[in-house]
Amino acid sequence: MMSRLERQTVQSKRFSTLLIATLAVGASLLAGCSGDSSTEASELTIYSGRSETFIAPFLAEFEAESGIKLNVRYGDSAELAAQILEEGENSPADLFLSQDAGALGAVAEAGLLLDLPQSIMASVPARFTSADSKWVGITGRARVFAYSPDRVSQLPTSYLDMSDPIYKGRFGIAPTNSSFQAFVTALRLAEGESATETWLRSIIANQPKYYEKNSMIVEAIENGEIDLGLVNHYYIFEVAKALGREISVKDGFFADGDLGNMINVSGAAILASSKRGDAATRLIEYLLRTSTQERFVAETKEYSLLEGIAAPTGLPALSEIAAPSVDLNALRDLKATQELLIKVGLL
C-alpha cells in the first residue's frame, strides 16, 4: 500500500533525472554540432551540388593528400545556390561546387563570390569560365539527344527537328531540369525571344513526354516508352551503371554548329565571406589537375575541360563537338527563361 506512494516519489525523481540528462545531452549536442565556425586553415566547408557518390572519392583523395579536413554539404545545385543567396554574408560555406553554370552565375551576380587567381582561370579555356573571374568550369557536359538506334531511323540534325512530326509523341524533355533551362536561355540569347517561343510552342505541339530528370528520360527510352530525348551526354552511362547492365540507348550529336550541341559545365567558386580562400584555392587546383581530370573522364564520364585530355569512350572529343559559343555567364539570366517557360506552359 505504501509502496505505491514510495514508487511514485521514486518515479518522479527518476523523471527529473531523465529530464536533466536529456537537457544536458541536448545542450552538448547543440554546442558540439553546430555549424563550423572556426577559421583554421586545416578545414574547409563545401556546398556541393555534385552528388556524394561521384565526388566523394575525389574529395577523399584531396583530404588525404593535403591534410585539410573537408565538411561537405550535399544537395541540389540550384537549391544550394538559393540557400547561399539566403544566407548571404553569413554563409558558412567556403567553396561552392555546382553542377551547372547558372547557379554559379546567380551567386556571382549577388556579389558573394571571391575573385579566383589568374593561374586557375588560365588553366581552362575562357569560354568555360566566368568573365569576371568569379567561377571556373571543372568538367564539361554536352547537350545531346539520347536515342534508341533500333527505333530511330532518321536522326535529327538540329534542335529545330524536335518539332518534326516523325517524332510526334515519341520524345522526352525535362523542362524543370536546369540543363534544359540552360539550353533555352542560350537559345534566347542567340536567337531572340520570339524565335525561342516559337520553337517551344512547336515542340509542345509535337506532344513530348515530360520528365522530372534526365535519367528518367534515358530510362524511358530504354524501356520503349519514348524513342529519343534531350539530355546531357553522361546519363546513358549513369543509367547503365544504375541498372547494372548495358543499355541500348546512345548519345547523338546534332549537326555542326547547332545550338543543340551546347556545352555546359560543372564548376567551382569561392565565397567572398570565406576565411579559408587559400585552402579553397588548393582544392580547385586539385580538381583541375590532369590526373584528377582524367579520373573524371574515366569515372563519371564527363568531359574534361583541359586541352589534350581524351573524351569519354565512344564520344567525340570536346574540340570536335562543333558547338556554337555560348556565353555561360549569361546563363544566369534564368528569370526570363522561366517566365517564357511559364508563358508557354512548360513550367
Add this chain to the structure above:
Amino acid sequence: MERPNPTEQKRTRAHLGGFTLTALLLALASIPSLYLILRVRSISSDELVAILARPKTVEIILNTFTLAIVVATLSVVIGTLFASLIFSSNFRSRGILLALSALPLAIPSYVFTYCWIAIWPSFRGFWAAALVLTFSTMPYILLAAFAALRRIDKVQVDVARSLGCNRFQVFTRVILPQIRNSIAASTLLVILYVFSDFGAVSLLGVDTFTRAIQNLYRASFDRQSAALLGLILVLFAAILIFAEERMQRRTINARSTARIKEEIALITKKAPKALAFAAIIAYSLLALAVPAYVLITRMAGNFQGIDLASLATATFNTVLVATLGATIAILFALPLAWTIISTRSRFALATEKVVLITHALPGVVLGLSLVAFSSRIPWLYQSIALLAFAYALLFLAKGVGATRTSIERVPHGLKEVATTLGVSPLETMRRVTIPLAAPGIGVGFLLILLTAMKELPATLMLRPTGFDTLAIEIWSAASINRFNEAAPYALLLILIAAIPTFILSRPDRQFQDEGGRQL
C-alpha cells in the same frame, strides 16, 4: 482579520506564464509567413497582378485544390469506412487490422512514388499522385475516426435500438454524427498536408503550389515569385482553417452514469464480417505490397554493398532529431492548449491557427525562412537544435489538436476537487491533468515524431553539414538513380517509423474513471 489575496480569475501567475509561452510560439510560428511577406514586398503591384493573372497560376491553384479535395474525399471515405467496419464488427484480430491499415503512415510519399514508378514506369500524373497521397493520408482519418468511435457509450446504441432503429440507422443517426468533429479535424490536417507535400507531386509531374514554388526557387533564384505563390498558399490554408472551425459543432459531453463495459457490435453475421475483413486486408496489401516488393528486391540486388555503419548513423540521427523535434513541439503545445482551454482568449486561438497555417507550407519555404532568420546566429545555424525546432514548427499542428482535446476531456470536477484539496492550479496541471491527458498527448507526440522522421526538404537545408538522416540518404541515392542503394535506407526508415505507427494503432489503454467511462 486577514485580508484575502485579491486575485481575478484571468490573471493568475500561471495564466501569465501560459500567455508568455503562447506569445513566444506565435512569434516563432509566424517566421515563415513573415519571411514570405518580406520577400514579396519588393514586387511592384503591376508585376503582382501579372503573376496572379497568369493562366499557369490559376492552373496551379486548381491542381492543388482538386488534388487536395480528391485525396481528402478518398481518405475520408475509406478511412471512416474501415474504422467503422473494424469497430462495428468487433473482430478479435482488430489490433492487427488496425495496425495493417495504419502502416502506410510509416512510408514517406516519395518512397511510395519511387516504388510505384519502379514497377510501372508510366506511373505519372494527377491520379497517380492522388493514389499515393491517399495511401499516405488515409491512416490519419482511420485512427481519428476509430478513436472517436471508441468513446461512444454503448447505452446510446441500446436506447436507439429500443426506439426502433435498425443497426444501420443506429450507425448513421447516432454514431456518425458524434464522430463528425474528429473526422473534420483530421481531414483538415490531411488537406494541409496535401498542400505541403512535395515528394509525390514532383516526381509524378503534377503542378501544385509546392512544385511550382520549388521550381521557382531552384531555377530563377528569384525568390519573389516563389514567395508570392507561398503567400497565396497561406491565404488558402487560412480560409480552410476558418471554414473547418465553423464546421465544428459544439460537442456536448454527454455524461452518462451507466457502467456498461461491453463493446458495441453492429455487424455480427459472418458473411458481412468476412467481406469487411477481406476488403480491409486487400486494401492494405495493395498499399504495402508494392513498396515492400520493390524495396526488398532492390536491396537483395545490392546486398554486399550495404554500408552498415552508414545505416546505423543515419538511423541514430533520424531518431535523435525527430524525438527532439517532437519533444519541443509538445512542450509548446501544452501551454498553448492550456491557455486556450482556461482562457479561451482570441489571442491563443489565433496562435493555434497560425500553427496550422505553418503546417501547410512546403518544407522548402520553412527551410529558407529559417535560413534567413538564423544564418546570422552561427551557433544556432545548421545545428541539430535548429533542425529539431524546424520539425517542431512544421508539425506542431499534428499534435496540437490531440493535446488540446485530451486535456479538455479531463473532467472538470477532478480539477475542482484538486484545488479544494489545497493544490495550486499549476500543481493540479502537473498531478492531475497531465497524467490523465498523457495518453492523448502521447498520440500527438507520436504523430509528430513519425512525420519528422520522414521529412526531407527542410532537413536538406537546415541539417548540420555531414549529419544525414535516413530520408537524406534515400534522397542522395535516388537523385542519381541508385535505387538499389536507396532501398536499405528506405526499408529501415519504414521499420523505424512503423514503431510509432504501431503504437498509434493500438486501441488505447486509457484510464477509466469511476463510472467505467473511458477518458
Add this chain to the structure above:
Amino acid sequence: MTSLEVNALTVHLGTRKVLDELSITIAAGTFTAILGPSGCGKTTLLRAIAGLVPPTSGTIRFGKQLVSVSSLVLPPHKRRIGYVPQEAALFPHLSVAENVAFALDKEHYTKDRRRVIVSEMLELIGLSHFGDRMPGELSGGQQTRVALARALAIEPKIVLLDEPFSALDAALRNELREEVSTLLKKRETTALMVTHDREEALVTADMIALMREGRIVQHGTPSEVYFAPTTPYAAVSTGDALVLPAKRAGESVFHPLTSGVSPESSESGTIVIRPEEISVSHDPHSGQRAIVTKIEYYGHDAVVEFGLIESAYLGTLKARISGNTEFHLGQSIYVEHHGPIRWFANT
C-alpha cells in the same frame, strides 16, 4: 472548530441571479443540511463557499477569517476546506491510498506522517486493505467513503458535501449516513451537506437550512423545522404536509377538518397540518366523515387518502397511520385533527 458565516451573498451564473443576498451562520462543529429542490442554488452556495465560483457581492467568513468579500476571493486551494462532490471524483490514475494522500504535501508532512494518516483514514472508513486498489475497482459507496477520507485527511476546518449519498441504494445510504456523521462529529468538523432528500436531512443533521430560489427560508433544528415551519413552503419542504385554506375568528380556527361555520368577520389564511396528526377511525364521534380514496402501504405505516363528504374542499387529504391497518378503498371513515394549529395569515 470553525464557524461559517455567510452574509448577504449574491452569486450570478451568467446573467442569472442564483443566490440572492443569502445569509446564514453555521455554528462551529455542527452538521448542517441545506435542503431544497433542484435549481434552488444549493450546489452554487456550496461552490461559492469552496471558492469555485466567484460571488457578485456579500461576504463569507471561516471563523474570524474573511475568505470572500464581494469579488475579492481567497482562491480555493488556500481555503483548507474539505469538498466531497456529488460524483466522488476520485482521481482515476491514482490508487486509493494516493487519492487519500493527495492533499498531504511534502512541505508539511513527512513521508512517515503521510503513511500514518492514510492508514488512519482508511481504517476510519473501514477500507483498511484497499490502499492499492484503483478507483475503477470500487463500488459507489466505497468511492464516496474514499472521497470523504481524502477530504478529511488534511483535517479541514469545514467540510462541504454535495449530495454525497444520492447514487447509493437505500440500505447502504443509511449505513453510510450514520458513519459519516459520526466521523465528522468525532473530529468536531463543521459540516455543510446539500441534499434534496428530506429524510436524509432530518436524520443526519444537527441543523437544517431550508433553501428556496437563492435564499434561506428557515434555519433550525430538525424538530423546529419540522414541527414549527415558518412558512407553508418550509412545511412542505420537510415532509408531507396538508396546506389547507382556513379562517380565524378570535381563538377559533375553521378549516375543512373542523365542523362549524366561520363567522363573517373571520380572517382568511392557511393552516398546515401533518398527515400523522390526523386520526382515522370508524367511530362516528371522532371527526368528520370521509371516504377512503387511496391507500399507500409502507410496511411500518400507511397513508390513507380520503375525500371529505360534507366539505367543499376538494384537495388531496392524507392521514398517516400505523401499518397495522384494516381500512380499504371506498370505506367510510371518520377523520380528526389532533395537533398544533399552524396558522399563516394570507398576505
